[in-house]
Amino acid sequence: MVARNREAARVDRAYFDYAGGQNFYTVYRIHNLHFQIYGAMFLGRPSDAFEGAQALVETLPEPVVRYLPELFEAFVPMRLHILIRFGRWSCILKEQFPQDAALYSFSTALLHYARTVALANLKRHTEAKESARLFAQACDNVQPERMMFNNPCTEILKVAEAMMLGELHYKSGHVEQGLENLRRAVTLDDGLLYDEPWGWMQPTRHALGALLMDAGRYEEAENVYRADLGLDGSLPRPCRHPGNVWSLHGLSECLSRRGEMVENLHVRQQLDKALARAEVSITASCACRVSAA
Known part of the structure; x- marks a missing residue:
């Protein structure tokens, strides 16, 4: 996925250099770079993901975003998802807010989300709560017509809110409240x-499973990982992520903890390849887990 979409984006770039970005074809280049980032995050390859995110920013300078903000703006802050995926908390806090908060309304809200998650994981709880308040304010300013392909940005931010509150409450010592918000994030x-x-760029079950493990809820965590990997048939195909390294790691640890060696032998073979x-x-x-194995 990563290599093919990188190559597709390279070809798209030739047209971009010829015709500029103020046309509908930019959607196709965005789509290919979006896929590169998504695949690289699943593979545990931050360099490929950051490469795609930088190419997206170069594809979407301000004049291009202004040409079609309803479709283009939501892809500008993709870098934030990568920073969260790989636990780059200090890097998140160095990110700058857009000067034009109206044009970059989704980007502004998403940075408040990312900052809240980072601050919570750094145990800067008072600052995290204030950042969560600013996130809520920023969400009110996101125009209803803003889209990330098929989904309104307002719906995507509902997932972000539940994820953010889950980590904020959990890291503040409110374990049950934190886990309940993460379960809500999974539903959304x-x-x-x-x-x-x-x-949503990082499967919510990865954070839920990680913090269930941190809380010692291994049975529920195992069920979460099985669902994410598509092993129990409980989810429709688009919500399954077969063979991903993150859930394979979680499932393998769960099996090891309960002494299930036969199945774990097969899971470990897949995990080693991943x-x-x-x-x-x-x-x-998830990088949010405190007591990582």
């Missing part, structure tokens, strides 16, 4: 309209 994520790539493709160490299904 599953309920997004079909899209390729999916409207780990060989990753360029970073995978120790949990």
Whole structure:
């Protein structure tokens, strides 16, 4: 996925250089770069993901965003999803807010979300709560016509809110409240309209499973990972992520903890192959987990 979409984006770039970005064809280049980022995040390859995000920013300078903000603006802040996926909390806090908050309304809201998650994970709880308040304010300014392909940005931000509150409450010591918000995030994520790539960049079950593991809820975590991998048939195909390194790691740890060695032998074989493709160490299904194995 990563290599094919990188090549497609390279070809698209030739047309961009010829005709500029103020045309509908820019949607196709966005689509290919979006897929590159999505695939790289699943593979545990931040360099490929950041490469795609930088290409997106170069594809979407301000004049191009102004040409069609309803479709283009939501793809500007993709870098934030990568920073969260790989736990780059300090990097998130260095990100600058857009000067034009009206044009970049979704980007502004998403940065408040990312900052809240980062601050919560850095145990800066008072600042995280203030950032969550600013996120809510920013969401009120996101125009209803703003879309990320098939999904309204307002619906995507509902997933962000539940994820953010889940991590904020959990890291503040309110474990049950945190986990309940993450379960709500899973429901909202599953309920997004079909899209390729999916409207939310990091499967919400990865965070839920990780913090269930952190809380010692291994049985529920195992069920979460099985569902994400598509092993139990509980989810429609678009919500399954077969063979992804994050949930394979979580499932393998769950099986190991309860002494299930036969199934774990097969899971470990898949996990070893997935780990060989990753360029970073995978120790949990989400960087939000404190007691990573």
